[in-house]
Amino acid sequence: MVEAFAVASGKGGTGKTTTTMALGMALAEEHDVTVIDADTGMANVLFHAGLADVETTLHEVLAGSASVEEAVYNRFGMQVVPCGTSLSGFREARPDRLRDVVATLAEGTDIILLDSPATLGSRSAVLPIILADRLIVVLQPTIPSLSDGIKVQEYATTYGTGVAGILFNRVTDDEAIEDIAPKAEQYFEGETLSTVSESDAVRGARRAGVPLLSYAPESSAAAAYRKAASALTVRSRDVDTVADRFSSAVIPDEI
Amino acid sequence: MKLPEGRLCRRRVVTDLATPLSRALEDSFTGYARLVPQDALLLDSDSAGILTFDRGIPVIAYHTGTGCGGTDALADIAVAGPYRVELYNLDREALATVHDMSELTVEPGTPAEQLAGVTELAQQTRDRAPDERVDQESSQHAVEAFLEDEERIAEIQDAARQEAQKRASEWGFDN
Numbered sequence: 461m462v463e464a465f466a467v468a469s470g471k472g473g474t475g476k477t478t479t480t481m482a483l484g485m486a487l488a489e490e491h492d493v494t495v496i497d498a499d500t501g502m503a504n505v506l507f508h509a510g511l512a513d514v515e516t517t518l519h520e521v522l523a524g525s526a527s528v529e530e531a532v533y534n535r536f537g538m539q540v541v542p543c544g545t546s547l548s549g550f551r552e553a554r555p556d557r558l559r560d561v562v563a564t565l566a567e568g569t570d571i572i573l574l575d576s577p578a579t580l581g582s583r584s585a586v587l588p589i590i591l592a593d594r595l596i597v598v599l600q601p602t603i604p605s606l607s608d609g610i611k612v613q614e615y616a617t618t619y620g621t622g623v624a625g626i627l628f629n630r631v632t633d634d635e636a637i638e639d640i641a642p643k644a645e646q647y648f649e650g651e652t653l654s655t656v657s658e659s660d661a662v663r664g665a666r667r668a669g670v671p672l673l674s675y676a677p678e679s680s681a682a683a684a685y686r687k688a689a690s691a692l693t694v695r696s697r698d699v700d701t702v703a704d705r706f707s708s709a710v711i712p713d714e715i
Numbered sequence: 716m717k718l719p720e721g722r723l724c725r726r727r728v729v730t731d732l733a734t735p736l737s738r739a740l741e742d743s744f745t746g747y748a749r750l751v752p753q754d755a756l757l758l759d760s761d762s763a764g765i766l767t768f769d770r771g772i773p774v775i776a777y778h779t780g781t782g783c784g785g786t787d788a789l790a791d792i793a794v795a796g797p798y799r800v801e802l803y804n805l806d807r808e809a810l811a812t813v814h815d816m817s818e819l820t821v822e823p824g825t826p827a828e829q830l831a832g833v834t835e836l837a838q839q840t841r842d843r844a845p846d847e848r849v850d851q852e853s854s855q856h857a858v859e860a861f862l863e864d865e866e867r868i869a870e871i872q873d874a875a876r877q878e879a880q881k882r883a884s885e886w887g888f889d890n
């Protein structure tokens with residue numbers, strides 16, 4: 461029984477990777493969680509999860525030189541599949557293999573979180589959105605971020621992927637967000653899961669190379685992510701349905 | 716609204732407006748920028764956003780397509796996707812008349828926040844702007860104006876859907 465979520469935003473730097481790790485840890489308190497760095501061109505999970513030095517990553521798996529199991533690391537109560545950052549690793553990776561990776565991992569976990577790229581400009585960039593059951597859209601309360609979020613949702617629904625909810629990050633004005641969030645919600649399929657403030661704890665966690673919930677579990681940002689985790693209703697589907705879903709996302713062999 | 720013609724000093728296509736806005740601030744640029752969306756899927760693609768600067772600080776904004784000025788114009792200018800940015804030098808005397816049109820003024824930090832989405836740059840701009848022009852809440856109004864413009868958002872949705880469909884066949888995603 462599994463549901464795959466893509467943590468996406470369209471716009472860069474909204475906090476997708478931060479959110480993937482923090483929400484993953486919060487969800488791991490009740491579920492078996494697997495995080496996959498599906499941002500294969502600009503991988504970042506490794507720096508958030510203390511995995512910067514590991515040898516085998518998703519790149520090797522996508523290049524066909526390692527098995528999925530070899531790229532899975534048990535960290536912070538989750539299974540984490542980091543991706544490498546080298547250009548050659550990216551070039552050799554066959555993005556279409558991501559489907560098999562997700563399908564394989566789906567057999568042994570409850571929740572898959574796919575950290576997604578900040579672009580919709582290539583096949584490999586939209587793949588996580590296609591493979592996911594639903595999106596979690598990370599937004600900042602600005603016009604560019606909201607319009608990119610709307611755009612990402614439109615892509616997702618066009619490709620048969622739903623939206624589980626939106627999450628506002630890097631919020632600097634707590635009162636303003638109370639007016640903005642309900643207005644934004646009208647345009648999104650999912651509700652507001654949580655609001656995370658611009659926070660020193662988040663920056664500190666990034667510098668320390670560990671997820672927020674491990675670095676500063678008592679911070680208000682960590683609490684906001686726990687709130688998001690409890691607001692998220694996971695619709696587990698059986699593995700066969702998931703496999704069907706993945707195979708219906710037809711992906712040709714050639715890049 | 717009539718803006719005297721300036722001298723074109725720079726022209727480029729950017730995917731995000733953070734670079735031209737922060738350069739304008741760094742260079743204490745005085746003049747105006749024409750911002751032309753490059754997304755051919757958006758309907759009124761030949762209209763432009765105009766943003767003037769006084770020594771690096773944004774002063775007025777308007778949109779030639781919708782005729783809106785001030786904060787409302789920012790909501791019209793902010794689109795997803797690349798822009799062609801043209802910078803025109805124009806001296807302060809020549810700008811004085813339009814800079815007096817208070818209904819067109821924008822709060823100094825709001826363009827950085829709402830056109831580029833960078834809070835840090837907005838703050839830097841506010842720090843350099845005359846105090847009486849700074850209003851932290853202006854950004855919120857711009858976001859709300861954007862979210863209240865259902866037609867605009869429907870346009871963004873339609874354009875994104877068409878793009879997603881077109882790309883699906885280019886990329887071979889459809890069965």
Ligand SMILES: Nc1ncnc2c1ncn2[C@@H]1O[C@H](COP(=O)(O)OP(=O)(O)OP(=O)(O)O)[C@@H](O)[C@H]1O
Pocket residue numbers: 469471472473474475476477478479499502504576577578629630631656657658659660662663666681
């Ligand atoms: N709530 C927050 N408070 C302060 N800083 C934050 C917050 N969220 C994210 N950041 C910082 O913003 C930067 C970008 O965050 P992150 O890498 O999570 O974003 P992203 O959306 O994954 O970026 P990209 O689009 O490049 O993949 C990081 O330096 C991170 O520490």
Ligand SMILES: [Mg+2]
Pocket residue numbers: 476477478499504575
């Ligand atoms: Mg990231």
